[in-house]
Amino acid sequence: MSDTERPDRAVEPSSFSVRDLLAESLAGLLQRPARSALTALGTVLGVGTFVAILGLTATTSSQIDARFSVLTATEVTVEDVAREQDPYAPMAFPRNADQRIEGLAGVEHAGVFWSVRTGPDMRVHASLGGGSADGTGEDAALVAASPGVLEAAVPHLSQGRIFDAYHEKHADDVAVIGSGLAERLGVTTLETHPAIFVGEQPFTVIGIIDDVRRKADLLSSVVIPRSTALGLYGEPQDTPAKMLVSTRIGAAQQIAAEAPTALRPDHPGYLKAVPPPDPKSLRSHVTDDLSQLFLLLASICLVIGAVGIANTTLVAVLERTAEIGLRRALGARGRHITVQFLAESAALGALGGLIGTSLGTVTVVAVAVARDWTPVVHPSTVATAPVIGLVTGLVAGLYPALRASRIQPAEALRR
Structure with a gap:
């Protein structure tokens, strides 16, 4: 039988090994290295932001536990809400409010305070008439407080002392002021027993504080005794009175529950106790807020990166149409073309994911070191981030790869 008479031999199917796939994909990326690098930049930003956000969120959450102030956890505020129920009700706090609360187990110090009404005639100045006529003087707040407020605030005195029960009992015209206000008023020493004026009312400055641990x-x-304020200005009008209570560790919740009844057993509803916030709840809120805000930013960066990869891959398909047609003519199948372009886009995504993961981790560590924190990056985040870049590249390259696989050899070679 002649050769022409022999039946056609079966054509062996073409193959595309993994080695060839990697080689072709690498060659495709290296044809335009600058463009490939810029294309991967979107994924770098998206994945890097993703890692940095999760790392910083975990780090700040751990710091909330570590830094949750013992002072805050031992602070209770009691508010006068009597006028919400009766507009004509007097101040709900009794005169011996400090003693009633300090009698509860777990209380260290307690005191009532409120802001005295202010106005043009209530400016603070260092000489009589210095602010009433010409409008000069300081617009400092005038605070009425019982001695327990200053003790609960834990002030640091640069000069002098705070007023005590003696000044409260005799309604003395004394004041404690901050160091900044003292400097502006020209009060540099207490040895001469200087006086300041609120309007035309003089107060002898007995103490200057430069720091407090509570109630900044x-x-x-200008802080004056409660009894003095009642005698000069009457009960609080514009703002209701409050009580500041410092407790021992672990007693704040119990004190908050007992305070209204201890102060006003006849009308406990006139007072509202505000316990310290729950640190676990606070951490949860902070974590949720940070995660929702910045993960949205990371998602936007990933979408931008995906669009960049898709655009670059599609341009590469158009530029390499002749090459694709030639390969198809030599036996390459459509799925081989699809796999090659998917491999290129996936490589761009994976590379961007790896670089982004590294940059995100470095960012977390740098911020933690700068703030003297302990950096926290979960291993799952580091392991997942490059995979996110890889998946982003695959999804972005899917349409260009399918389009490349549909190119017909004859049509491509005619271009």
Whole structure:
């Protein structure tokens, strides 16, 4: 039988080994190295932001536990809400409010305070008439407080002393002021028993504080005894009175539950106790807020990266149409073309994911070191982030790869 008479031999199917796939994909990426690098940049930003966000969220969450202030956890505030129920009700706190609360087990110090009404005639100045007529003077707040407030605030005195039960009992015209206000008023020493004026009312400055551990607004205020304020200005009008209570560790919740009844057994509803926040709840809220805000940013970066990879892969398909047609003519199948372009886009995504993971981790460590924190990056985050980059590249390259696989050899070779 002649050769022409022999039946056609079966054509062996073409194959595309993994080695060839990797070689072709690498060659495709290296044809335009600058463009490939810029394309991967979107994924780098997205994955890097993702890792940095999760790492910083975990780090800050751990710091909330570590830094949750013992002072905050031992602080209770009691508010006068009597006028919400009766507009004509007097101040709900009794005169011996400090003693009633300090009698509860677990209380260290307690005191009632409120802001005295202010106005143009209530400016603070260092000489009589210095602020009433010409409008000069300081707009410092005037705070009425029982001695327990200053003790609960744990002030640091640069000069002098705080007022005590003696000044409260005799309604003395004395004041404690912050160091900043003292400097502006020209009060540099207490040896001469200097006086300041609120409007036309003089107060002898007996103490200057330069720091407090609670109630920081005292640093910019003129603090006078409660009894003195009641005698000069009457009960609080514009803002209701409050009580500051410092407790021992672990007693705050119990004190908050007992305080209204201890102060006003006849009308406990006139007072509202505010316990310290739960650190676990606070950490949860902070974590949720950070995660929702910044993960949205990371998602946007990933979408931008995916669009960049898709665009670059599609341009590569158009530029290499002739090459694709030639390979198809030599026996390459459509799935081989699809796999090759998917491998290229996946490689871009994976490379961006790896670089982004490294940069995100470095960012977390750098921020933690700068703030003297302990960096926290979960291993699952580091392991997942490059996979996210890989998946982003695969999804972005799916359409260009399918389009490349549909190119017909004859049509491509005619271009």
